[in-house]
Amino acid sequence: MKLKTGLRAAATLAVAGLLGLVAPVTAQQGAAMRRVDLELVLAVDISQSMDQDEHELQRNGYVEAFRHKDVVNALMSGPEGRIAVVYMEWAGDFEPYVTIPWTIIDSEKAAHDFADRLSKEDVFGEQRTSISTALIRATELIAENNISSHRQVIDVSGDGANNAGPLVEPVRDAVVKRGITINGLPIMLNKPREFYDIDHLDRYYKHCVIGGEAAFIAPVYDLKHLAATIRKKLVLEIASLDVEPSMAPIQYGEAPSAGIQRVQLKLPTEKTDCEIGEKVWGGGGGRRGFGGFRNFPDQ
Numbered sequence: 001m002k003l004k005t006g007l008r009a010a011a012t013l014a015v016a017g018l019l020g021l022v023a024p025v026t027a028q029q030g031a032a033m034r035r036v037d038l039e040l041v042l043a044v045d046i047s048q049s050m051d052q053d054e055h056e057l058q059r060n061g062y063v064e065a066f067r068h069k070d071v072v073n074a075l076m077s078g079p080e081g082r083i084a085v086v087y088m089e090w091a092g093d094f095e096p097y098v099t100i101p102w103t104i105i106d107s108e109k110a111a112h113d114f115a116d117r118l119s120k121e122d123v124f125g126e127q128r129t130s131i132s133t134a135l136i137r138a139t140e141l142i143a144e145n146n147i148s149s150h151r152q153v154i155d156v157s158g159d160g161a162n163n164a165g166p167l168v169e170p171v172r173d174a175v176v177k178r179g180i181t182i183n184g185l186p187i188m189l190n191k192p193r194e195f196y197d198i199d200h201l202d203r204y205y206k207h208c209v210i211g212g213e214a215a216f217i218a219p220v221y222d223l224k225h226l227a228a229t230i231r232k233k234l235v236l237e238i239a240s241l242d243v244e245p246s247m248a249p250i251q252y253g254e255a256p257s258a259g260i261q262r263v264q265l266k267l268p269t270e271k272t273d274c275e276i277g278e279k280v281w282g283g284g285g286g287r288r289g290f291g292g293f294r295n296f297p298d299q
Contacts, residue, residue, distance in 0.1 A: 033148040034104060037078030038238055040085045041138040045158035047091040047129050050187070054223060055123050058157065058187075061227040062087070065234050066115035072108045074239035082106030083238060084147045087118060088138060092128030093165035096137045102145050129277065130165030131158060131209055135175050135182065142180065153237050157185035161204050161277025169208050169274040181212030183237060185229065187220045200272070208274035 042062065046055060065071050075083045084104050090096035099121050105111050138154045154175065162168040175182060184205040202219040210217055218233040220226050273279070 033146050034084070035080055036082050036084045036104065036147055036149045037075075037080045037151070038083040039142055039145070039147055039149045039152045040083055040237060041141055041154045042085065042087045043096070043134045043138050043154055043156045044087065044089050045091065045129065045134075045156075045160075045187075046089045046097075046124050046126055047158070047160060048127055049129070049159055052123065054187075054189070057223050057226055059118070059121075059123055061230040063115045063119045064227050065231040066105075066111045066118070068231050071231060071234050071238065072111045074235045075105050075111060076107070077239045078150070080150075084145070084149065085114065086141055088134070088141065089124060090130065090134035090137070091126035093130045093133050094126075096134055097124065098141070102141070102147060104147075128164040128281075129158065129160045129162060131156060131162040132168045132171040133165040135168070135171050136166075139175050139178065139180060152180045154180060154182045155185065155233070155237060156182060156205075156209060157187065158205075159187040159189065159201070161201065161280070162208075162274075163277040163281035167275060167278070172209060172211050176211040179212075181215050182210045183215055183233065184210045184217040185220060185233060186217060187226070189221070189223060203272050204274070204276065207272035 044058065044062070050058070082104055083106075084102050085100075086098060086102045087100040088096050088098050100114065100117055103110075103114055105114055134156060135154060138156075142152050142154075172182060186201045186205040188201050202217060205217045205219075216236065218229050220229050
């Protein structure tokens with residue numbers, strides 16, 4: 001009971017903080033702001049439930065995406081012809097790490113420069129999973145920059161449920177209330193199960209994590225599909241362009257090879273427990289502490 005009460009209190013404070021981020025923009029500030037089509041926060045899970053090879057494949061998926069012609073064409077297709085992107089890595093209940101700060105991408109060269117810079121960054125790993133903390137920090141990054149846009153999107157990737165920090169559902173609701181769309185990339189790999197893993201992570205993301213106008217999830221069931229899924233997801237987020245038939249929206253119960261699932265689709269009748277991650281972790285006897293960021297050891 002103490003654990004749940006503490007988490008709910010933390011969630012209440014987090015929601016209050018999110019709602020308090022809104023501040024009026026003066027005419028002088030508005031004139032100084034850079035105008036783009038989209039502010040996109042790439043919030044990438046670096047929890048140690050994925051090994052070094054999996055983290056590198058995930059990172060390389062984003063690198064390859066910003067070098068791909070479909071993504072380059074999408075980011076220049078809007079009325080402003082440019083987007084703003086920040087790449088943020090997160091894991092447990094501590095300050096997420098801004099790997100690449102806000103960057104304006106308005107050309108093929110700018111997209112390739114972003115990819116090149118990302119490819120040179122170290123790959124980190126940490127313990128626990130706090131989607132809520134990632135959403136709070138991502139919202140702060142949007143609120144505190146000097147960029148204005150037609151849309152704001154937080155792109156959350158992860159392979160587990162929230163098990164640290166505030167409860168995710170009220171934080172998600174507060175973020176969506178600010179007009180920000182949250183999309184999800186749940187990574188569901190077929191590998192030995194740990195005590196903190198949950199069933200139907202895609203369903204959890206759909207019920208508890210994503211939200212906002214045209215929100216969707218893009219589940220990944222096999223690492224060899226990760227790069228292509230990231231690319232197609234970015235194209236949808238940036239320009240809402242058509243995707244290949246294999247990535248068309250699906251209903252639950254269809255083959256796992258299907259891809260994009262929009263939030264507007266009919267959900268399963270059973271309710272997903274948005275506190276399942278906290279409950280599983282609390283009963284698993286796992287290590288609760290965590291240290292600072294660290295590099296993965298060399299192989």
